[in-house]
Amino acid sequence: MSDFSKPYNAKDHEERMYAKWLESGYFTPENLPNADKREPYTIIMPPPNVTGVLHMGHALMLTLQDIMIRYQRMRGKRALWLPGTDHAAIATQARVEKDLVKEGTSRHDLGREEFLRRVEAFAKKSHDTIISQVKTMGASCDWTREAYTLDEDRSLAVRTMFKKMYDDGLIYRGNRIVNWDPKGQTTISDDEIVYEERAAKLYTFRYSKDFPIPIATTRPETKIGDTGVAVHPDDVRYQEFIGKEYDLEFYGVPLHIKVVADKEVDPAFGTGAVGVTPAHSHTDWEIAERHGLGVTQVIDEQARMMVGDNPLTGQKVADARATIVEWLGSENLLEKEEDIKQNIATAERTGGVIEPMPKLQWFVAVNKEFSLPHSSIEGIASGAKTTLKEIMRRTVESGQIKIIPEHFEKTYFHWIENLRDWCISRQIWYGHRIPVWYCLPCAELDTLGYKPGTGETVVPRSEKLIPISGTETPTTCPKCHSTSLSQDPDTLDTWFSSGMWTFSTLGWPENTQDLKLYHPTNVLETGYEILFFWVARMILMTGYGLGEIPFRTVYLHGTVRDAKGRKMSKSLGNGIDPVDIAKTFGADAGRMALIVGNTPGTDMALSEDKIKGYKHFANKIWNASRFVLTSIENADLSHEPKLTPSDTAALAELRRVAKEVTDDMEQFRFYLAAEKIYHYFWHTFADTILEEAKLTLRGESVEEQLSAKWTLHTILTTSLKLLHPFMPFITETVWEQVPQKNKTILVVEPWPHS
C-alpha cells in the first residue's frame, strides 16, 4: 500500500500499467487462458492515416473499441483487436509535397523513386508517433498482428483482388468522364468532392443568329465543346426542333449540334434548353451517351482551353469565359445575364476547382452482373447472378449487417441508389501501383483505340500476383513475346486497399487460420462521415472477394466538437490533443468524458471541464478504494459471513446494477453503462454504503463488522470489473492492491455475472 498516495496521479501509473499488460501477452488472443475454448470476437481497427498525429476523433474511436474488446475479453471471448495504419495515398502525398514546396523543390524534381523514399520516411515517422499515442490511450490491441495498408502482405492482397476483378470484368479501363483536379493533377472520386456555394452569372445566349433556341449557361467557354442541345420531351416550345441537326460556327469554331429530348432537362430552368457539353459535365456526358452525341474536349489538364489553332487555346477557363462573353455581346448573341448562386465542385484535399473531363481511367463496375461461387450472403445464392451494388444493398437490407444507429441505413440505401462506377485510378505516386503492364510493341492492339502508345493491357496470369518490389513483373508479352513492358504509372484510390481491410489483415488471399477463425468480424466501429467512403467499400470488397459480410454490426460514432459545438480544426486552434489530456487528467478521465452522454451517430461537445469531472471521479475511486482496503486489512474474507439485512440489500442492488450495465453493454449503450456505473460508485457506494460502513466498523459488533467488510470488498471488486473497460488504468492499479483468491490481472478477470 506504500504507493497509495493521497491524491490519484494518473501519470504515476498509466505507463507502467500498459507495460504490464503488454508483458502479460493477453492482448494476443492465443495467450488468453483457455484460448481454444473461447469463442472469437473480432474488431479490426480503422487504420489512422499516417499524415500526422492523433486527434480527439481517434481517441473516441480507440476508446469505444477498447471498451468493446475489454468487455468481451472479460466475458470470456477470444478477443482480437487488430491494429494498423493507413497509407492514405493522396493525403500523405499532399502533405509531403507541401513540405517540398517549402524547400523550393517538387516531386517532379526528385523523381518517382526519390519522392517515394521521402514519403515513406515521413509515413514511418508519423506511424511511430501514432502507435505510441494509441498506447497512451490504453488500447488493448494485438500488436503482434499490426498491419499497414501498403505493406507487403496488403500489397499482395490488393494485387490479387485487382486481378480477380479484372478477370471477372468488374474492373475495366475506360475513357469516361472523371473528376479532374487541376490543382492536384489527379482524378478523384465523387466522394472526394466538396461543394462550395459561390456567386455566379447565368448567361442566356444563342450559338449564332440562325440558331432557333436560346440556351442558358454559367460556363460559356465550355460551349465550344457542345455537340447537342437538350430539351424536355414534353416541352411544347421546342417540339418542332427535336431531332434536327445544325451546323454552325461559334467563336470561329465549327459546331455540329443535334437537338435531343431528355427527361433530365428541367423545363423551368433558364430557357428550358441545355447546351450539351459531354466532355465537361457529368450529366451532359450521360445525355450524350443516351442520344449518341459526339464528345469534344475543349479544356485540358491545366484547366486551359484546347481548341486547336483558335486564339482561345492556352487561355485559362476564367479568361476564356470573359473572352466569350465579350464576343457574345459584340455579336448581339447575348440575351440575358443574371446573378445566381451556384454550388461549385472542389477537391476535398487541394481545394482545386474540379474540371470534369474524359480520361482513360480504371473503374469498378458496380452494376455489372457476375456470380459468386460461394455466397453466405442472405438473398444472394451461390452461383446466382448479382452485382456489387446488390451485395452492398442486400447485406444491410436483410439485417445480416446491422447499422447503429439504425436510421443511417436509410442514408446508406439512398447513397447506393445514386452510386456510379467507381474510378479507382489516381495520378499520384504514393499508393498501390496498378498491377497492369503494357506491351509497347503491341500498342496498336489497344482495344480502346485511345491514346496510342500505351498499348494493350496485360495482366499477369499467375494466381498470386506480384510482390511490390516489381522483380516478378511479367517478363514477356503473351501476344508478341516482346520483353518491352511498362507498368501503368497510376496508383489505386486509397479506399481500394482500405476496402479489403477486414480480411487483408487476416492473411487473405491465403486461407489462413486467422481468416477462418476471426472473419467475419463482429463490429466495425467508425465515424458516420466515412459510411460511404469506407463501410460501403468494405461490404463491396468482402462480398465480392469472400462471398461473405465483413462485419455483423456497424457502430457509427459522431464528430467530437469543442465546448461550443464547433468542429475542432487547426485554423480555429480549438483542438484538444488526446495525449495532452492523458498527461494532464489521465487517459481514464479522457475516456470517460468521451463516452458518457455520447450517443451513436450524434456529434458531441467536449470541454475540459467535463474531462476534469472524470479526473475527480478517478480520485474518488482511488480514495474510496484506499478506505476499503485499509478497512478490510487482516479480515478473513475466505468465506461469506453472515450478512446483515442492509448488507444483503446492498449486494442485491449491486447485482441489479451489474445486470443493467451488462444489458447496456450488450446493446451498445456505452453512454448509459458508463453513466450508471459512475453514478452507482459515487453516489450509492461511496456516499451511502461506505458512510454507513464507517459507523458499523467503529461499532461493537464483530459480526456486523465482518458483514460490512465482506460487503465493501465485494462491491469494490465488482465495481472495478464493471469500470475496467471504461477506465482500465486506475482499475488495474487498484486491483493490484486488492486481496483476492487466485488473482490475476483485471484484463482477464471474468465479468461479473448477473
Added chain:
RNA sequence: GCGUCCUUAGCUCAGUGGUAGAGCGUUGCAUUCACAUUGCAAAGGCCGCAGGUUCGAUACCUGCAGGACGCACCA
C-alpha cells in the same frame, strides 16, 4: 429537388404513453476521522409551436417554424 436527424434545466445531453432526469455550472451550509479533485442541501423546465389519436402526450401521427447534415442538381 430527394432524404435523414435535432429542438427537454444556464450549458452539454439522456429519457419514458401516466404531468420529467444526469453531468457540469450556480447559490447556501458543512471541514482534523478515504477524498476540498469532498459532503449535505437548494434554486432552476407550459419537454420548439399548432392540431390530431388517447382516459391521459414530452413521448405516437400530421402540419409548421428554427437548426444541423447527407445525396442529387445547379445546364
